[in-house]
Amino acid sequence: MAELFLRLLVKHHPKGVSTAFAAKKLYGSASDRNKRKVYRLAKALRDMNYVVYGNEGIYKLASDDPNFLFAVNQKRGKNTVGTVYSQVRLLIENYRANPDPALLAELDSLREWLTKELVNVVSHLKGEI
CATH class of the missing domain: 1.10.10 (Arc Repressor Mutant, subunit A)
Structure with missing residues (x-):
């Protein structure tokens, strides 16, 4: 297809x-x-x-249309940043709402994973340009 x-x-x-x-x-x-x-x-x-x-x-x-690619990049960049900020805020709210030590440990793992992935994305972006 x-x-x-x-x-x-x-x-x-x-x-x-x-x-x-x-x-x-x-x-x-x-x-x-x-x-x-x-x-x-x-x-x-x-x-x-x-x-x-x-x-x-x-x-x-769009390989021959840099203006179109820029528009896509701009829109997706804004959406991505908004999603990241939303995820961080959700993580913070989850910490505040959870006294359960087991869940807090899972949140720590999630936070570490998210941090690592964001660093990988930034490193990749710096290396590509």
């Missing part, structure tokens, strides 16, 4: 296709379920080294 999505993207390059259009063409309807399938197809194509991203409801082959 990923190959069919790729053909659709190539046919409509450089404008791209709406998520709804892709879902309807590939799965017969633009239901939310089918739109999520399109999202997973884009991920599958990225795993195959195609530069396929969606932004504002449009998916496209």
Whole structure:
């Protein structure tokens, strides 16, 4: 199915296709379920080294469109930072709410894991650019 999505993207390059259009063409309807399938197809194509991203409801082959990639990066960056802050706040609230020593030990493990993963992401980012 990923190959069919790729053909659709190539046919409509450089404008791209709406998520709804892709879902309807590939799965017969633009239901939310089918739109999520399109999202997973884009991920599958990225795993195959195609530069396929969606932004504002449009998916496209974007290796030759730095402005589109920047817009995707900007939006995802804001979402990622928001998610990280939310996770940290949730962890702090969990510590405050839990007197159970066993759960506190699990929270410590979760905190250590989260810290390690964030450091890995930052290290990777610094090394890639």
